[in-house]
Amino acid sequence: MSTRTRTAVVTGASSGIGAATARRLAEAGFHVVLTARRADRLDALAKELAADGRSVAAHALDVTDRAAVDAFAAGLDGCDVLVNNAGGALGADPVESADPAEWRTMYEVNVLGVLHVTQALLPALTASGDGTIVVLSSTAGLATYEGGGGYVAAKHGAHVIAETLRLELNGRPVRVIEIAPGMVKTDEFALTRFHGDTDRAAAVYAGVDAPLTADDVADTVTWAVTRPSHVNVDLLVLRPRAQASNTKVHRGAP
Structure with missing residues (x-):
């Protein structure tokens, strides 16, 4: 068995x-390649991980830029695990009055971004002999809710990519894992969705006892990725106890 360090x-x-996922995978012994648009934040995280003795590299990348994605893939020595995490939501307007530009942006990041990076890295993932593709979708990709039309449509697209890819790669040494989180409280998701409106962002989590954290999801991703090679976690839905569905959330004392 090879003892080489696997790249994620x-x-x-x-x-x-x-x-959070980068930190968890680095702790699990992976060489982690960090990508995102904000180079300053990537560099800070890379320094943090390197200071802890982790193997890490950082590369500024916009997943909606296919030429940049292809150039990035060409510069990698190899890839064993791809975590398609880049995404996000914009707005919560009804279909009747939603901004088409926001829908387009969400589709480009959540769907085409997954497509670009997966296509570009699939040869390396296959060549590894034991590749894993993770798609971070959402419970929004499994059920609709009012005011979520654009995001729900985009995450349904990400869900379909994972489901279809699993069929098309059957027989090849690549797993396709989909992790679909429900309510996760992070510093930016709701704030970005509501264009910096702190009151609307806070209202999403108001009264909810212990929504999921980024580390909860990262822990789940790392667990799924580190299962034995013959074990595929096709779809794992992850919610806080207070959330029964996209539209039923308990707010108050448990």
């Missing part, structure tokens, strides 16, 4: 779930 690429690694 994490997109959207500058904050939230991506940064």
Whole structure:
């Protein structure tokens, strides 16, 4: 059995779930390649991990830029694990009045971003002889809710990529894992969705006893990735105890 260090690429690694996943995978012994648009944050995280003796590299990357993604892939020595984490939500307007530009942005990041990076790294993942693709989707990709049309549509797209890819890669040495988190409280997700409106962002989690954290999701991703090679976690839905569905959340004392 090879003793070489396995390489994991994490997109959207500058904050939230991506940064937490990078930390967890580095702790698990992977050489982690951090990618995101914000180079300053990537560099800070890379320095943090390197100071702890972890193997890490950082590469500023916009997953919606196919030429940049292809150039990034060409510069890698190899890839064993790809964590498609880059994504996000914009707005919570009904379909009737939603901004098409926001829908387009969400589709480009959550769907085409996954497509670009997966296509670019699939040859290396296959060549590794034991590759793993992780798609960080959302419970929004499994069920709808009012005001979520654009994000729900985009995450349904990410879910379909994972489901279809698993069929198409059957017989090849590459697993496809989908992790679908529900309510996760991070520093930026809701704030970005509501364009910096702190009151609306805070209201999402108001009264909820212990929503998921970025590290909860990162721990789950790392667990799934480190299962024996013949074990595939096709789809894992992860919610806090207070959330029964996308539209039923308990707010108050448990």
